Every structure is written in structure tokens, then in C-alpha cells.
Amino acid sequence: MVEQLAEVRTETWSNPCDALTIGLGTKHPVVFLRAGAYETRRRFTIAHEVGHLVIPWHVGTLAGCDTGSDFDASRTRSESRTAAQESEAQKFAGALLLPYSVAADAFASSTAQRALEELAKSGMSAEAFCLSITRYLLPGFVFTVEGENKYWSPGSNRANASEIDEHAHETGSFTVSGREVQYYRLASRSEPAQSVDDDIRTDTELLRAAVSLGGGTAEEQEARRMSLNGVVAGKLSLLRTYSPDSTYSMLMYHIGQKPDIPARIIESAEFERYLWRRVNGRLASLKKK
Known part of the structure; x- marks a missing residue:
């Protein structure tokens, strides 16, 4: 897909950025990919750059580095705009490699454990998978990769972040690209305690x-x-x-x-x-x- 949108070159460099796209918004954009990246990371990087190429307000030159998605007062307007564009491209990549409809179908027809095991076959790195799947879930899910970092579904209460294992009502683990991912479900009862059908009130x-x-x-x-x-x-x-x-x-x-x-x-x-x-x-x- 990316070759249909831009010229693609693979180069070797010492900079930690995985990719650099120049000429966004022009007729001849060029995507530079860092040589040596493992396959799952490369797939997400390419999907990320495709996001830059197809989102119309992404223009100029953008480097595929971890600029973060949070804004702070110390950033210049240009830095904040770049951070916003990187965040948008990251979300695009996650949706491209792990579509919402696929995730919804998996959770609709199976338990959380089985759904996550199936979705983990999407060919993403463990970190990219966690970032992507949490955006599709309601509050109450937390993921960790080999015990490090925490990825929360939107709206989750982080007050007891250091003790999530004690507050979880369900836990499980699965493998993503050779790495163990642990999930915690903080929500509890899944249906009303009493019958609903016999209540005639609106x-x-x-x-x-x-x-x-x-x-x-x-x-x-x-x-x-x-x-x-x-x-x-x-x-x-x-x-x-x-x-x-x-x-x-x-x-x-x-x-x-x-x-x-x-x-x-x-x-x-x-x-x-x-x-x-x-x-x-x-x-x-x-x-x-």
C-alpha cells in the first residue's frame, strides 16, 4: 500500500527514529525506513507512515519518533502540532492493522481471554497491540507487557495503579510476537442481580x-x-x-x-x-x- 502512495527507501542510520517522510502534501513524497527493524515493528511503522500520507492536514516532513501525545506549556506551537500529527498517525496505524470491526466481533463471540489470544495474531508488536486494543475497550481494562508499563482503556480509574492485581476481578495472559502480555479486568458483575423482564416501568x-x-x-x-x-x-x-x-x-x-x-x-x-x-x-x- 505505501508504495502506491510514495517512493519508499530503506536506509541505515543511527538516529532512533524508525522512519522519515518528506514531501507530505506534495505530488512526490518519499518515505525513508530504517534498516534492521524487526518485522512486527516495521509493519506498524509502515502503517504509521501511511497515516501521514493519507491524512490531508499532515504536510511537510515528519519523523517516525516517539514524540508522545500529551501537550504541555513548554512546547512550541510547531512541536504541539507535530505531536498531534504523530498521535493521529499512531491511531491510524492501530486501526489499519487491528480494525475495530474485527475486535468487536472477537469480543462478541468469545471470552476476553480467547478474544485477545485471537486478536494477538494481528502481526503487531506487543506495545503497539496494547495501544491499539485499549482504544476499543470500555473502562476497566489494563495491559502490561512482561510486567513493564501499563496500558489503560479510556476512562479507567488509575488511583490504584500499583495494585491492579489486587483489584482485578479477572486476569489472564497471552503472547504477542513472542512477548507475554498480561491483562486485568477491573469491572465485576456482568448482569443485574435481579430479573429485568418482569419490571413494567419505563x-x-x-x-x-x-x-x-x-x-x-x-x-x-x-x-x-x-x-x-x-x-x-x-x-x-x-x-x-x-x-x-x-x-x-x-x-x-x-x-x-x-x-x-x-x-x-x-x-x-x-x-x-x-x-x-x-x-x-x-x-x-x-x-x-
């Missing part, structure tokens, strides 16, 4: 009943109900798995980390029923598309 009525357990004036309760409903709707709109039990579990974990939501609301039968219905309703609408 979603709004269930949530309103749950919120009333937190006390406060009528206005405060309605504001909390709308806030909770918005949080759930927002997370469901970014749904990264078609499995109802794992989606429910991850949402319960995420909402449970919010200090402004009393535990008696989240732990109520009404809230569990409300959330389970919302999850299944969203999944049903996705399957129709």
Missing part, C-alpha cells in the same frame, strides 16, 4: 426511582438523573463491543468511579435494570445497521 421511571435513593430536592434529583442518563448515552454511543454482559460490566465500573454518584443509587435494583435495558437496546440497534 427506563425513565427506573432511573428516576434509583436517583431518588440519593436524596436531595426534586430539582437536584432531576439534574442528577439527566446527568447520569447523559453519561450512559455518551458511553453507549462509543460502544466498543457487542457483548451485553461485558458492556454492562464496564459501564457499572465506569459510573462507580464517579465520586458524585452515591453508591446506593448505583447498587439499586432500579439502576441495574435501567442500565441493562439501555445496553441491550443499544446493542439491538447496532445489529440492525
